[in-house]
Amino acid sequence: MTQFDETFDWVVVGSGAGSMASALLMKQAGKTVVILEKAQWIGGTTAKSGGVMWIPGNRFMDPGEDSLERACQYLDAVVPDDAESPGTSPARRRTYAVEAPKMLDFIVSQGVRMERGSRFWPDYYDELPGGMKTSRTVTALPFDKNELGKEWAGKLRQGFAEVPVKLDDAMKLPFAKHSWAIKRLIVGIGFKIILGKLTGKHWVTAGAALQGRMLKAVLDNQAADIRVNSPVSEVIMEGEKAVGVVTEKDGRPWRIGARLGILMNAGGFSMNQAMRDTYMPGTQSKWSNGIETDTGDMHRELAAKGAALAQMDQMVGFQMTDAPGWDTDYVKPGTQSTTAKPHAIQVDQSGLRYMNEGGSYEAFCETMLVRNRTVPAVPSWAILDQQYMDEYAVAGKGTAKKNMAKWLASGWMRKADTVGELAGIIGVPPGSLETTVARWNGFVRGGRDEDFQRGERAYDNFLGDPFFKDGPNQTMGMIDKAPFYAFPVYPGDVGTYGGVVCDCDSRVLREDGSAIEGLYACGVTTASPMGRVYPGAGASVGPSMTFGWIAAKHAAGLGNQVF
Incomplete structure (x- = not known):
C-alpha cells in the first residue's frame, strides 16, 4: 500500500470551471476535496476567456425555444463521427445535452449568478438542422472580486475585461455612434466604474466573473481545500487503479491519496512549442491566448499511465495579428470581427480569397492551416478600404483616426492608393488581388457571395455591423474607396482541443477502450466531446x-440523484 502524506475523497488537478463544479457537487455529497493549481492564480484558461457556456435547453431560454431532440440533431449534424475523433460519439454528445442544463441548475442553486449570454448569439452553424439563430449561450453576471476577501481576490486570475459590463453589452459598444441606447449604456457603465472606485469595488466580467463567482461559491460552501503553486508531477497507481498524485508542498514532493478518484482538468499544451511542433505543425505558442501554465504536463503523464490521446492536432483557433504591442498584450489582438465586417476580405499570399471570413474562429484557423499546405497562407492578408477605416476599429487596437500614423510607422499596417499598388507592397500578384477585389465587389452588387456564402448564416451577420444598410447583409460591403489597406493575419488560438479520451462518465480510457479506475478528466485535458x-x-x-x-x-456514486 502506498503511504500518503494526506488523503482526500476527491483530488482535482487544475482550477478551471469544471474543477469548481465538481467540488461543489462533492460537497453536497459530503465528500472532502482538494484542488491543486500549478499557477499562483486560480481560474485557469476559463478566467482569461469569455467565460461563455454553450448549454442547450437551459433555464434562461424561453419555454419551447429548444429541446433535447433539437440539440442532439444539431450536434449530430455538426460533429462528424470517425476514427480520428474518438473523443466524441452520439452517446457522449447526448449525455452533454441531457446533463448540461442540470449542471447549470445545480450551479445556480449554489449561489452562482448567471444569465442568458444574449438573445442573439447564434450557433456557429445555425443553418444546419437543429441550429439556433437566437442563442444557447449562458454567462456569469459581472462580479466584484473584492467579495472574495483580500487573500482570495489577489489569487483570481486576471480577466480580459475588468469592467462592470455584461459581455453581451460589451459587444455593442463599437456601434455607439449609431444608437442612443448604446450611448446611454456607455454612460451607465462609466457611472458604475466611478461608483465602483468610490465604494471600493473591483469589477470583472466574462471568464473572470464566472471563475470569481465559482470560487466564491466553493469558498462559501467550504467545498474544497484550494492550493496554488501546487503542480502535480505524477499519478500514483496501485496495479491498474489511480490512487493519488504527487504534488509539491514547501518545496518538496507531497503525496496525496484519493479515496474516490482524481479529476484531471489541467489545461492543454498551447505553451509547449515542442508538442505543437509534433501534433500541430505550423502553429506557434506566441500566437496563442492560452495561459503560461498550459504546457501539457498531464497529457504526457496520463499517456505514460496508459491513457489514449486523440484529436491532438486540434486547437480552438482564434485568428490574430501582430499589431503593435501584440507580443506583450495580455490578450492577443483578434481579427475575427475585423475581417467579418463590411468593406473587408482576407486573401492568401497568391491574392485569392479561400474562405468565408465570418463564421467560427475554430474553422477559420483550421482552414488557414489547411490552405497553407498547398498555397502560402500563413500569414494571410486582411484587405480593407477607407470606408472600413472611417467606420470601425481594427483588431481591437482602436480606430484609424487615432492610430494610423503609428500603425504605418511600425510597418504592421500597409497602405496604397490602388489595389494593385497594395498588392506589390504585401508581395502578392497585383493582377490576382485586383481580380479578387473586383469579384468581391461584384458579389456585393449582385447580393450574394457566390464563392463562400458569407452572410447567409445568422452568425456571419452577428459578426458584422447591425447598422450597415449599404450591402446585401450586415457583413458584405464594397471595397472601392481609396486608399486601400492590408495587415497580416495568423492562425492563433485560445487553447488546444485534444487530449485523453473519456467515456460518458468522464472516465479516462485506455487504447483498448477500458477505463482506468479512479481516473477522470474534463476540459481541454481531454479529446473534446465536440470532436474536431x-x-x-x-x-x-x-x-x-x-x-x-x-x-x-x-x-461519488450519485447516479441520477437530483440536488
Whole structure:
C-alpha cells in the first residue's frame, strides 16, 4: 500500500470551471476535496476567456425555444463521427445535452449568478438542422472580486475585461455612434466604474466573473481545500487503479491519496512549442491566448499511465495579428470581427480569397492551416478600404483616426492608393488581388457571395455591423474607396482541443477502450466531446463544467440523484 502524506475523497488537478463544479457537487455529497493549481492564480484558461457556456435547453431560454431532440440533431449534424475523433460519439454528445442544463441548475442553486449570454448569439452553424439563430449561450453576471476577501481576490486570475459590463453589452459598444441606447449604456457603465472606485469595488466580467463567482461559491460552501503553486508531477497507481498524485508542498514532493478518484482538468499544451511542433505543425505558442501554465504536463503523464490521446492536432483557433504591442498584450489582438465586417476580405499570399471570413474562429484557423499546405497562407492578408477605416476599429487596437500614423510607422499596417499598388507592397500578384477585389465587389452588387456564402448564416451577420444598410447583409460591403489597406493575419488560438479520451462518465480510457479506475478528466485535458468542431460560443467551458460535474456524480456514486 502506498503511504500518503494526506488523503482526500476527491483530488482535482487544475482550477478551471469544471474543477469548481465538481467540488461543489462533492460537497453536497459530503465528500472532502482538494484542488491543486500549478499557477499562483486560480481560474485557469476559463478566467482569461469569455467565460461563455454553450448549454442547450437551459433555464434562461424561453419555454419551447429548444429541446433535447433539437440539440442532439444539431450536434449530430455538426460533429462528424470517425476514427480520428474518438473523443466524441452520439452517446457522449447526448449525455452533454441531457446533463448540461442540470449542471447549470445545480450551479445556480449554489449561489452562482448567471444569465442568458444574449438573445442573439447564434450557433456557429445555425443553418444546419437543429441550429439556433437566437442563442444557447449562458454567462456569469459581472462580479466584484473584492467579495472574495483580500487573500482570495489577489489569487483570481486576471480577466480580459475588468469592467462592470455584461459581455453581451460589451459587444455593442463599437456601434455607439449609431444608437442612443448604446450611448446611454456607455454612460451607465462609466457611472458604475466611478461608483465602483468610490465604494471600493473591483469589477470583472466574462471568464473572470464566472471563475470569481465559482470560487466564491466553493469558498462559501467550504467545498474544497484550494492550493496554488501546487503542480502535480505524477499519478500514483496501485496495479491498474489511480490512487493519488504527487504534488509539491514547501518545496518538496507531497503525496496525496484519493479515496474516490482524481479529476484531471489541467489545461492543454498551447505553451509547449515542442508538442505543437509534433501534433500541430505550423502553429506557434506566441500566437496563442492560452495561459503560461498550459504546457501539457498531464497529457504526457496520463499517456505514460496508459491513457489514449486523440484529436491532438486540434486547437480552438482564434485568428490574430501582430499589431503593435501584440507580443506583450495580455490578450492577443483578434481579427475575427475585423475581417467579418463590411468593406473587408482576407486573401492568401497568391491574392485569392479561400474562405468565408465570418463564421467560427475554430474553422477559420483550421482552414488557414489547411490552405497553407498547398498555397502560402500563413500569414494571410486582411484587405480593407477607407470606408472600413472611417467606420470601425481594427483588431481591437482602436480606430484609424487615432492610430494610423503609428500603425504605418511600425510597418504592421500597409497602405496604397490602388489595389494593385497594395498588392506589390504585401508581395502578392497585383493582377490576382485586383481580380479578387473586383469579384468581391461584384458579389456585393449582385447580393450574394457566390464563392463562400458569407452572410447567409445568422452568425456571419452577428459578426458584422447591425447598422450597415449599404450591402446585401450586415457583413458584405464594397471595397472601392481609396486608399486601400492590408495587415497580416495568423492562425492563433485560445487553447488546444485534444487530449485523453473519456467515456460518458468522464472516465479516462485506455487504447483498448477500458477505463482506468479512479481516473477522470474534463476540459481541454481531454479529446473534446465536440470532436474536431466548435458548435457554438462556449463549446469548451460548457463541456468542461458539465463533464467535471458528471465525473463527481459518478465517483461519488450519485447516479441520477437530483440536488
